[in-house]
Amino acid sequence: MNQIRLRMMMAVVACSLFAGSVLAADGRLRAANGIVFEEFRGYESWPAVAPSKPADGLKMVLGNPIMIESYRSGFPGNGSFVPDGAVLVKIAWSEKKSDTAPAPTNVPDALRRIQFMVKDSKRFPTTGGWGYAQFNYDSKTKTFSVFGSEASFVNACHDCHTRVKARDFVFTDFPTR
Numbered sequence: 001m002n003q004i005r006l007r008m009m010m011a012v013v014a015c016s017l018f019a020g021s022v023l024a025a026d027g028r029l030r031a032a033n034g035i036v037f038e039e040f041r042g043y044e045s046w047p048a049v050a051p052s053k054p055a056d057g058l059k060m061v062l063g064n065p066i067m068i069e070s071y072r073s074g075f076p077g078n079g080s081f082v083p084d085g086a087v088l089v090k091i092a093w094s095e096k097k098s099d100t101a102p103a104p105t106n107v108p109d110a111l112r113r114i115q116f117m118v119k120d121s122k123r124f125p126t127t128g129g130w131g132y133a134q135f136n137y138d139s140k141t142k143t144f145s146v147f148g149s150e151a152s153f154v155n156a157c158h159d160c161h162t163r164v165k166a167r168d169f170v171f172t173d174f175p176t177r
């Protein structure tokens, strides 16, 4: 490959990094800290941990089988820590009034973003063993893009999650069902 082509390719990569939408060479969505969307294949059908209702939409937290087992065995009430391999996902939607429910009821509207936390103490030693990633969804083009142009985006995630350090940085409880 000659110098000019190499420089052009580097410019393309730099532009896509700047836009915050980073497609790896293999066409996968890769966050700036190396987490790839495909690592969480199948998350859509993981069990629900709990919904939450912030001012501006609806959210649902799901957990992979390792995370659900951790809740079953008493986390976070028993002071235990989440084992490596556990994953939590938070899906955020805008909300709308239900067209069908007889009483006023809000339901999910457009998908907005998906956030992940994956526990891997060797890979993410500086953030309590948790790797953070966020992928934003554009419902017009039906495509995801990477949130955070530099790996330091995780600092904001981790700073806030440090409020619940005593619960291994996890906010959400597993309510009775």
Ligand code: HEC
Pocket: 052, 053, 054, 059, 061, 088, 089, 090, 115, 116, 117, 132, 133, 134, 153, 154, 156, 157, 158, 160, 161, 169, 170, 171, 172, 173
């Ligand atoms: C200002 C505080 C704050 C910041 C910043 C923040 N979070 Fe959270 N996060 C929360 C709260 C509070 C919850 C509990 C669920 C809810 O109320 O939405 C939560 C829940 C989660 C969950 C579900 C597991 C749990 O802890 O309950 C994931 C996954 C998650 N956040 C990922 C991220 C990622 C990735 C980032 C950064 C891109 C991030 N968060 C930034 C406050 C924050």
